[in-house]
Amino acid sequence: MEEGFGKQKKYTPLQAKSKAESYCAYQERSQQELRDKLYSWGLHQSDVESIISDLIADNFLNEERFAKAFVLGKFRMKAWGKVKIIQHLKLKRVSKPLISVAMREIDLDEYEEKLEELIAKKTNKPLGSLTLPEKAKLIRYLQAKGYENDLIFQKIKAE
Incomplete structure (x- = not known):
């Protein structure tokens, strides 16, 4: 049967x-x-x-190796921010010290570049000419991607 x-x-x-x-x-x-x-x-x-x-x-399973691969994969392939990556690592029950070690894999310059690329991709005009609802929509999008509020506001005000 x-x-x-x-x-x-x-x-x-x-x-x-x-x-x-x-x-x-x-x-x-x-x-x-x-x-x-x-x-x-x-x-x-x-x-x-x-x-x-x-x-x-037998080294088939290595939590640190997993965490580093996860961090770089989600950052580079899906353009996730640190907040979202950390949340997902916690859901996978990775320990806080290992999360800290893995998060150091993200280069800060590359991180800011990725955020700027997302902003440029999402807006087809200069940030200064965005209306308030358009800015709010952009901010929500970047927050959903997992970027930190202070960094988002810093980038939006700088342009």
């Missing part, structure tokens, strides 16, 4: 470890992402923690 939709296949700890190695080799993962995946495969806590510690020992 076929398994129904929504039912996840159950794995033995050995099968799960092999599958988890592939899962981690494909893309950097946080410990919490892997933990959630292992639980979805029907494993018990002792097996999950054992597999995670094995994968850390």
Whole structure:
């Protein structure tokens, strides 16, 4: 009989470890992402923690490497600001010290350049000629992207 939709296949700890190695080799993962995946495969806590510690020992799983890759990926590819990146790292249960280390990967000059590019892309006229509602819309957009208010206002006033 076929398994129904929504039912996840159950794995033995050995099968799960092999599958988890592939899962981690494909893309950097946080410990919490892997933990959630292992639980979805029907494993018990002792097996999950054992597999995670094995994968850390074999360097398939490295929280610092994940955090740095996540920060640079979201910043460079999606143009996210620091606020949004930090929020998402916290959702993935990355520790505060590791978040601090990873956030140092962002070059401040590159960060400001990216913000200026977003402003230029979003407005097709000089900032001085924007109406108040247009400025408010631009500010909301940049806040949603995760940029800090003080930096947004500084850039908008400077131009």
